[in-house]
Amino acid sequence: MRGQVHLWAAQRVSAVFLAVAVFVHLATIMLAVRGGLSAAEIVARLRGAEGWLAFYAVFALAAGIHGAIGMRNIAGEWLGWRGRGFDALWLGIGLLTAGFGIRAAWGLYHA
Amino acid sequence: MAQLKVRIQRGDGMAEYGVAARENQTVLDVVTEIQREQQPDLAYRFACRVGMCGSCAMEVNGVARWTCRTHVRKVAEDGTLTLRPLANLPVIRDLATDMTPFFDKWARARGQFQPKDAPNGAVPAEFAVVPPSSPKRQEADAGIECIGCGVCYASCDVVSWNPDYLGPAAMNRAWTLVNDVRDGGRRERLDAVAGDAGCHSCHSTQGCTERCPKNLDPSSAIAGLKRSIFWGVLAR
Ligand code: SF4
Ligand code: SF4
Ligand code: FES
Numbered sequence: 001m002r003g004q005v006h007l008w009a010a011q012r013v014s015a016v017f018l019a020v021a022v023f024v025h026l027a028t029i030m031l032a033v034r035g036g037l038s039a040a041e042i043v044a045r046l047r048g049a050e051g052w053l054a055f056y057a058v059f060a061l062a063a064g065i066h067g068a069i070g071m072r073n074i075a076g077e078w079l080g081w082r083g084r085g086f087d088a089l090w091l092g093i094g095l096l097t098a099g100f101g102i103r104a105a106w107g108l109y110h111a
Numbered sequence: 112m113a114q115l116k117v118r119i120q121r122g123d124g125m126a127e128y129g130v131a132a133r134e135n136q137t138v139l140d141v142v143t144e145i146q147r148e149q150q151p152d153l154a155y156r157f158a159c160r161v162g163m164c165g166s167c168a169m170e171v172n173g174v175a176r177w178t179c180r181t182h183v184r185k186v187a188e189d190g191t192l193t194l195r196p197l198a199n200l201p202v203i204r205d206l207a208t209d210m211t212p213f214f215d216k217w218a219r220a221r222g223q224f225q226p227k228d229a230p231n232g233a234v235p236a237e238f239a240v241v242p243p244s245s246p247k248r249q250e251a252d253a254g255i256e257c258i259g260c261g262v263c264y265a266s267c268d269v270v271s272w273n274p275d276y277l278g279p280a281a282m283n284r285a286w287t288l289v290n291d292v293r294d295g296g297r298r299e300r301l302d303a304v305a306g307d308a309g310c311h312s313c314h315s316t317q318g319c320t321e322r323c324p325k326n327l328d329p330s331s332a333i334a335g336l337k338r339s340i341f342w343g344v345l346a347r
Contacts, residue, residue: 004307005341008337009344077273
């Protein structure tokens with residue numbers, strides 16, 4: 001029960017972060033594109049930028065957590081997928097999602 | 112006299128009856144007339160006939176309602192009434208449902224008052240003074256008039272998806288007691304309503320609030336429980 005409450009809280013907190021992060025992400029893309037930056041210039045700017053690495057790592061983690069908990073709830077309600085085995089599955093999917101994102105951010109940092 | 116067509120779910124099929132349409136008649140009047148004049152073995156339930164006992168709820172043209180206070184005039188479609196037993200509950204027979212799971216969940220949500228100063232159920236020596244204007248008293252008052260009709264429970268999608276889900280009425284009751292300053296069971300009660308089978312699965316879609324014949328607001332009560340548990344967990 002306590003664990004389920006924590007999942008709920010984690011989903012709300014990650015949602016708050018995502019709301020801000022998605023905005024920053026999109027605004028940055030638009031500014032960069034309108035400012036006429038080329039792909040190569042963007043990659044160059046991201047190389048060695050700790051701030052962006054941290055931002056996108058947390059972003060990816062929040063997206064993984066938020067998405068997996070949401071999918072867990074939907075699958076529980078619509079497909080009756082409940083219980084520990086499924087929880088482990090969603091945990092894996094969440095970490096995998098976050099892992100892909102973090103790997104991409106790490107790749108740009110090191111590019 | 113104009114005729115009213117009434118379709119009633121009996122077992123797996125629908126039975127059809129004709130009843131005289133009157134100026135003033137409730138859905139419960141119609142069911143009673145059919146039972147008395149045409150179908151003596153029709154099973155349904157009622158007691159007070161004035162919206163107090165909560166026993167007469169049924170699905171009328173697809174919507175759960177208290178039938179003793181529902182005028183045919185307001186709900187008939189093309190002179191037809193289609194009656195089914197309340198959704199989300201086992202059917203005993205015809206229009207009578209078994210309310211056991213519904214009330215078992217009240218117990219699971221710790222819907223019993225637990226006097227702070229009289230743990231063994233003894234009668235306290237003094238009356239508690241709870242000012243009617245105090246915010247907690249007003250929260251408690253907002254939910255206290257539930258008649259246990261099960262209309263909200265039958266109207267909640269989450270109940271139909273998860274048979275363990277406590278449902279709006281039980282949690283409305285829990286929230287009423289959480290706000291009762293004379294009650295000593297707050298901690299256990301909040302634990303009992305937390306998690307996937309409790310308030311955290313509510314979608315806040317307000318179907319319960321929309322349908323409650325007593326105009327209660329279980330949806331907001333459940334939001335209150337989520338809030339209390341959230342800050343409680345952080346404080347632990
Ligand atoms: S607000 Fe919550 S309890 Fe009420 S009908 Fe919707 S899901 Fe059910
Ligand atoms: S909250 Fe309203 S709809 Fe639900 S059982 Fe109580 S009176 Fe009936
Ligand atoms: S018969 Fe009592 S509420 Fe309808």
